[in-house]
Amino acid sequence: MKFSKKTATLCAFALGVTLLAASAFADTMLGSGFQSLKDSIKTTMSKLTNDVDNFSANIIVSTKIDGQVISESTNDLKFDVTNKAKETREKIVKKGEITEFYKYDNENQIIYKNFEDDSYNVYEKRKYNNDNNKIVENPFEEEQAKDAEKILDAFVGSLQDVIEIEESGGKKMYTGNLSETQIPPLANAIASFVFKYSILDERNADRLDIPYPKSNIYLLNASGKAIEDEEGIVESGIFTASISAQDSKGIEHIYSLDFSVDIKDINNTVVVAPNLDGQKVTYNKEGYEFDNKYIGKYKNDIVKREGNSFVKVGERFIEIISIEDGNVKGKYYEVYNEGYDADNVRSFDFYSNYDESIHFTIIHYTNDKSENKTGIIHRTGTQNINVSFNAIIDEENGGYSYSNDDEEGFDNTFIRIFE
C-alpha cells in the first residue's frame, strides 16, 4: 500500500512532466501566427533585395473620418534591381484636389515630370564610385531592427496568437483582428495620446478643417491581412486601424487609417525611362558642387580682442584659381595689418580630387610644419564658401569634425569679394 502510494505519486509527477514538456515543445514548434508573419516579412525583404531581378509594388494609404475619405495617396513603384532603375508614380487626393508626382531614377539620370505643363526635368547624375549602392535596402539587416524586434516581441506578448494562418493552394493567408477588448491598455493609452497631441492636434485639425478629437479617445480596432505566395514572399498586405473620439461638441467620430501594399510582377517588371521625344524637357547636370562661377577671391577678417573691444588685425583670403570637372584648386593666405606682428602667418595652396567623397569636397594642403592635412570646403549662402581645416572625415556616416589647425577665433565663412 505504502509502496503503491509512492509509485502513484511518482507516476503522476512523471505524467505531469511529460504532458508539460510535450505540449510546450509542440507549442514552441508550432510557433505563433505573429512569429511566422514576421519571418515571412523578413524572407520577403531579403528576397526582394537579394534574389529578385525586378518587381513592382503598389502602396495605398488613405485616411477616413466617419467613412469619408479625407486623403488618399497611391504609390506605384517599379524596381529593376539588376539594372538599378526605379520608377515612382504617386497620386495624392486630398479633399478632391489631385496632386501627382512622377520620378524615374537610374544610374545615370533622374527624370521628374512636372504635371502642371507636362514638361520634364532631367538631372544627369555624376558618376559615383560606389557600386554597392542598392536601389532597395533591407531594413532587417540593420542592428536597430534587431533590438526593435525584441522590444516588439515583449510588447506583443500574448497577442502573438491573435494572428490566424490559413493555407490553401500553396498560399498562406495571415489575418489578425484586434477588437477594442483585446488592445492592451498601455498600447491604447499611448496610441490615443500620440494621436491627440501629435498627429491631429488642435492646430492641425483646424488647418485641415476636420473635427478635433477632444475626449473619449480610444483605439477602436486594428486589423490586418497578409498573403504569402508559394515562394514565401508576402504578395499583399492590408492594415486598418481606427480610433474613436468625440469632438468639442461631444459628437463621436471614427478616424481610420487604411494601408495596403501589393508586391507583384516579380521578375516581370520592366522599368523604362519615359519617352522624351517631342516633350518639353529641361536638362540639368547634377554633380559638381563647384563650377566656374566660384572662381574668385573670398575673405574674412582676423579679429583679436583687446581689453573690452574687438580689433581687426588682418584678413584671411581664399582664392579659388581653377575649377575643372569638380576639381578645385586654390590658395589660402593671411595678411596682417601693419604694426601687428603675428607669430605665424599662414599661406598654402590646396586642391581637391573630384569623387573622393560622395558627401563632401575634400581639400588637401600642406601646412607650415610641412604636414599633409585635409579640410572641407563647401558652399554657403549663394556665393560664399565655408572652409574647415584639419578635418577628420567619417565617410560612412557622412560627418566630419575639424580643429582649424588650432587657431583661436578662426572664422569658417569666407565672403566673396567682387572687384
Add this chain to the structure above:
Amino acid sequence: MDKAIVIENLSKMYKNNRGIQEINLEINKGEIFGFLGPNGAGKTTTMKVMVGLMKADKGDVKINGFSIINNYEKAMNEVGCIIENVNPFPYLTAYENMQLCGRFKKEVNRIRIDECLEITRIIKYKNEKIKNYSLGMKQRLGIAMAILSNPKIIILDEPFNGLDVEGMVEMRELIICLSQKHKTTFFISSHLIHDIELTCDKVGILYNGKLVGVDSTHNILKNYSSLENYYLSEVDLNADY
C-alpha cells in the same frame, strides 16, 4: 483479551543516532498505560509515530487492530491525543478550535463542546482567542479536544505539563473516571513518577530508545516500595551497558 494498541518492532532513528529501537508493546482495552522515561529517551518519538506524525523506519503500530501505516483513518478514528505541546490555532477562540475538531464527528455538537470545556474548566474563556491563553489553559483545551468525540483510546504526551496542583488532581480524576465509565484506554507519557503511580495500572519504562521494562503497577508495588524505586533499578540495570 482485546488489544487496544499493539506496537511491533518499532524503530525510528534520527540523523544524530538517537531515536527508538525495536519497541514491542501491547496495551489491552481499558488499561491506563504509563510511559515513563527520562528526557530524550524517545517517548515523544514513539507517540508521534503512533499517531502518524512521523514515519517509522521499521515496524508497525496497530490501533484497534488497524495498522497506522496502511489503514490510518480507521486506526485513528477513535483516538484522541495530545502530542508534545498543545498548539491550537492562535487566531481562533477555544470554541472555534473545538469546532474544527468536532467537524469530523457527527455526534459532536454545541452541547458536547460546552460539556468538554466545562469538564476541563475553561468554559468561561471559550470565546477568547488562544493567543491570550496561558500554558495551563492551552493544556486544558488540549485535553478537552482529545476527549471531545468520546474516543476509545486517548494518547497523552505529558498531560500534566503546565497544570497547577488542582489541575493535576482533576486530570487524574478525569482519567480514572473515563477509564471506569467508558472503558477508555489511556496511553500516558510523563516524567512525573508519582502521578503515573497514582493513575496508571500498567507501566512501561523507556530508556535510551529501548523499552526496558513493562509490568502492571500492582506487580511492581508488590516487589518495590514505590514506582520510583522500580524505575531507578530498571534504569540502573540498563545504564551499565
Add this chain to the structure above:
Amino acid sequence: MQIIKSVFINEIFKISKKKKITAALIFSMLSVIIAAIVEYSLNNFAGIRVTGNSEFSILILTILIYSLLPLFTTFICVDMFAGEFADHTIKFTLTGPASRAKVFLGKILAIATFIICNLIVVMIFSIVASLFLNSNLPNFFKILVSYFMAFLPIFIFALAAVLISNITRGPTSAFMLSIFVFLVFIGLNLVFPQIRSFLFTSFFDWFRLILGNYINYSKILRIFLILLGYGIMFCAAGYYLFEKKDI
C-alpha cells in the same frame, strides 16, 4: 468524502478568520476603485479612454493577475503549509481522523475556493465600477469567461507556492522563494521569449485569446495542457513532500 469535506470546511473556516484575508479582499476592492478613478480622470483631463468600451473589468484583471492575485494566493498557501508547520498547528489537523492525502486535498480545495472568491469579488466590483464609468453595458459573457480562465494559471501558481512551502523551513523563506520564482519566471519570459511556452507565467493573461473575433482554439488547448502538466507535476511533488514530512 465526508472527511475531505470536513477538512475543507475547517480550512475555509480558518482562512475566513484570518485578518490577512480581510486585508486581501479590501485591497482588491481598493485597487478596483483606484483604477476606476485613474481611468475617469484620464478621460476627464486628457480625453483619453484607457479602456475602450466595456473593457474595464478586463483591464483590472490584466493588472491584478500579475500583482495582487498571485500575492494574496501566496500568502494563503504559505500560511496553510509552511505557517502551520512552523507553529506546529498542523499537528492538530494531522492527528485527526483524516489521512494526509485527504488533508492535502482539502487544503488545495480550500485554496482553489479562495482564488475563486477573490476573482469573483474583483469581477463584481469591476463590473459595478464600469457601469459608472461607461454608459454602455459591458460584455458580461466575455468577462465571465475571462475571469473563469484566469483561475487556472493562478491556481497553478498556488500549487507551486504549496510545493515551495513544503520544501523550505519557514514561512518567510517560503514566501520569499515563491515571489522570487514568480519574478524569475517573468524575467525569463522577457529575456528569452523563445522559451515562453515552457513557462507557466507566460500564460497568466491567456484569457486574451478569447476576447477577439478569431479564437485560436488549438492554442488555448495547448496552453491548457501545459498548465495541466504543471499542475499535475506541482501537485504530485507537493503531495509527496507533504506525505513524507516528519512533524
